[in-house]
Amino acid sequence: MSHILSIINEQTKLSPKERVIAQFITNNAQRIAQMSIIELAREIGVSAATISRFCRTFHFAGYSDFRMRLSSDLAQSHTAESYQDIVEGNRLDKIVEAIQSNHIRSISDTTRIIDFQQLSRAIHALLDANHIALFGMATSGIVAQDFFQKLVRIGKSCSAYSDSHMQITSAAVLSDQDVAVAISYSGETPETIDALQCAKERGCTTISLTKFSSSTLSRAADITLFTSSLEEGMRRGDMASRIAQLHMIDILFTGMVSERFSEYVPNLEQSYYMVKKYRKDKGR
Amino acid sequence: MSHILSIINEQTKLSPKERVIAQFITNNAQRIAQMSIIELAREIGVSAATISRFCRTFHFAGYSDFRMRLSSDLAQSHTAESYQDIVEGNRLDKIVEAIQSNHIRSISDTTRIIDFQQLSRAIHALLDANHIALFGMATSGIVAQDFFQKLVRIGKSCSAYSDSHMQITSAAVLSDQDVAVAISYSGETPETIDALQCAKERGCTTISLTKFSSSTLSRAADITLFTSSLEEGMRRGDMASRIAQLHMIDILFTGMVSERFSEYVPNLEQSYYMVKKYRKDKGR
DNA sequence: CAATATAAGAAAATTATTTTCAAGCAAGGT
DNA sequence: ACCTTGCTTGAAAATAATTTTCTTATATTG
Numbered sequence: 001m002s003h004i005l006s007i008i009n010e011q012t013k014l015s016p017k018e019r020v021i022a023q024f025i026t027n028n029a030q031r032i033a034q035m036s037i038i039e040l041a042r043e044i045g046v047s048a049a050t051i052s053r054f055c056r057t058f059h060f061a062g063y064s065d066f067r068m069r070l071s072s073d074l075a076q077s078h079t080a081e082s083y084q085d086i087v088e089g090n091r092l093d094k095i096v097e098a099i100q101s102n103h104i105r106s107i108s109d110t111t112r113i114i115d116f117q118q119l120s121r122a123i124h125a126l127l128d129a130n131h132i133a134l135f136g137m138a139t140s141g142i143v144a145q146d147f148f149q150k151l152v153r154i155g156k157s158c159s160a161y162s163d164s165h166m167q168i169t170s171a172a173v174l175s176d177q178d179v180a181v182a183i184s185y186s187g188e189t190p191e192t193i194d195a196l197q198c199a200k201e202r203g204c205t206t207i208s209l210t211k212f213s214s215s216t217l218s219r220a221a222d223i224t225l226f227t228s229s230l231e232e233g234m235r236r237g238d239m240a241s242r243i244a245q246l247h248m249i250d251i252l253f254t255g256m257v258s259e260r261f262s263e264y265v266p267n268l269e270q271s272y273y274m275v276k277k278y279r280k281d282k283g284r
Numbered sequence: 285m286s287h288i289l290s291i292i293n294e295q296t297k298l299s300p301k302e303r304v305i306a307q308f309i310t311n312n313a314q315r316i317a318q319m320s321i322i323e324l325a326r327e328i329g330v331s332a333a334t335i336s337r338f339c340r341t342f343h344f345a346g347y348s349d350f351r352m353r354l355s356s357d358l359a360q361s362h363t364a365e366s367y368q369d370i371v372e373g374n375r376l377d378k379i380v381e382a383i384q385s386n387h388i389r390s391i392s393d394t395t396r397i398i399d400f401q402q403l404s405r406a407i408h409a410l411l412d413a414n415h416i417a418l419f420g421m422a423t424s425g426i427v428a429q430d431f432f433q434k435l436v437r438i439g440k441s442c443s444a445y446s447d448s449h450m451q452i453t454s455a456a457v458l459s460d461q462d463v464a465v466a467i468s469y470s471g472e473t474p475e476t477i478d479a480l481q482c483a484k485e486r487g488c489t490t491i492s493l494t495k496f497s498s499s500t501l502s503r504a505a506d507i508t509l510f511t512s513s514l515e516e517g518m519r520r521g522d523m524a525s526r527i528a529q530l531h532m533i534d535i536l537f538t539g540m541v542s543e544r545f546s547e548y549v550p551n552l553e554q555s556y557y558m559v560k561k562y563r564k565d566k567g568r
Numbered sequence: 569c570a571a572t573a574t575a576a577g578a579a580a581a582t583t584a585t586t587t588t589c590a591a592g593c594a595a596g597g598t
Numbered sequence: 599a600c601c602t603t604g605c606t607t608g609a610a611a612a613t614a615a616t617t618t619t620c621t622t623a624t625a626t627t628g
Contacts, residue, residue: 056617107388576621
């Protein structure tokens with residue numbers, strides 16, 4: 001099934017009309033590409049307003065955006081297979097194949113749902129930030145650490161703590177010149193939400209990176225970035241989700257470096273060079 | 285090139301403005317998906333009317349129809365060419381495309397060069413290990429941390445320190461029942477090599493994960509695993525290399541879980557469940 | 569049972585797209 | 599040269615599509 005359709009079908013807490021809409025979309029995905037919101041509304045038997053809201057619920061910019069993404073999603077879906085879970089006693093080559101296809105799919109799906117407006121806002125917010133605070137627990141904490149290392153290399157002031165008390169502590173001292181990035185696949189990790197709320201209270205610009213569906217974290221953030229969401233039960237080991245998050249981090253980072261090339265690239269190069277130099281000097 | 289783009293480019297008898305439009309569309313196809321006719325008009329420097337007429341000239345129902353067909357067209361034709369470096373002032377859509385293709389390529393290349401014999405040996409060594417010590421600095425340290433988190437979830441005794449003194453310390457107390465995994469893209473990171481040598485001296489089985497070419501680290505290890513090597517000068521930010529390393533970690537981990545399914549999957553599930561439970565109990 | 573929240577449609581407002589109309593310009597005829 | 603004709607193009611009007619606001623109905627909770 002197409003990525004967008006599976007997101008829509010996964011969502012369990014939908015209002016009656018929303019369910020009707022989801023149902024119709026699932027059964028008539030191909031036709032929707034050619035329908036205006038009004039035609040669709042008439043055919044389903046709901047108001048256009050409800051459909052418009054439905055699209056926003058799923059983080060599309062609006063109906064047009066939804067329709068477009070759905071159709072490119074459908075165009076692609078016969079090319080890529082679906083995500084595969086870890087299963088028992090699989091032959092090694094099957095495992096490798098499954099992981100490869102999960103990861104590649106996760107990257108392409110994430111790319112496909114990028115909202116360039118939000119992405120651009122995020123990059124500029126990060127560039128202009130005095131200090132960047134990164135929040136994330138467990139696997140998302142690893143992703144935060146990764147971003148942290150990158151930001152350090154270009155000389156950006158930033159922090160990333162895996163300890164939830166330290167996260168809050170670092171959030172507590174932020175100002176409105178700062179930016180907070182909260183990472184959580186589900187968007188429901190309490191510690192991460194708390195840290196973001198705290199940062200928000202301090203007047204920070206807040207950025208969330210969650211799976212592509214409505215969540216407490218994405219609702220709370222000023223700028224929302226998404227990774228593809230996997231089918232349910234796919235979370236064992238958080239593998240594909242973490243690859244998608246890192247993919248997004250790479251896009252943010254590269255966007256930043258590309259924008260301030262002459263300032264950041266020398267920093268990057270210095271940081272590699274100095275690590276080498278000071279290692280040698282110690283007499284190995 | 286996409287079908288629609290080639291149709292547009294084939295057309296030879298176009299008016300001046302039409303040619304300008306065709307040109308822009310060809311060079312910015314990806315971006316158009318997110319642009320209204322007015323934005324596009326402003327950017328090109330023609331009137332919206334002219335664009336509307338342009339679309340009809342090519343037998344589309346109108347601009348919306350054109351935009352939709354173009355984007356599903358682009359979704360189908362997947363373009364993973366060679367690795368691309370970060371360059372200055374690139375447009376965001378180009379950046380995203382480049383990163384996506386680098387990552388996908390990095391994963392497929394890494395998969396292609398897998399030596400299943402070595403992989404299988406590595407998985408069994410890890411399964412049989414009493415304790416697993418992970419070594420890696422900087423970006424490879426992040427990868428080590430990631431593997432660490434996964435191993436903890438299945439209840440495997442392991443360690444991963446980013447501090448090079450602690451790495452050596454942990455290596456110093458290993459026994460011949462243990463396994464050491466040393467991660468370094470170049471295979472020449474002195475701290476990581478030292479740790480592996482130290483582990484070897486203690487009688488450990490040693491596994492290296494490096495780029496695909498001979499290196500001090502891979503020569504020193506009992507079992508060698510490889511990730512694809514990127515073209516020179518591609519290391520800015522270590523993005524693709526880290527994705528490839530994580531891909532390999534996922535393969536190792538999934539291989540382990542798949543082999544001891546009934547022992548490890550309940551552990552995995554318990555670990556997710558308990559995190560949730562003990563968070564709730566704290567009274568949020 | 570009141571108070572509050574949520575859902576949903578009608579209508580208004582906004583935004584996007586297409587059409588109409590008029591101006592500008594080049595080619596060809598007188 | 600000067601008019602006519604046929605294009606091309608943009609401005610503005612007209613239309614269509616979409617979103618927002620406002621209101622009412624329906625649940626939900628204390």
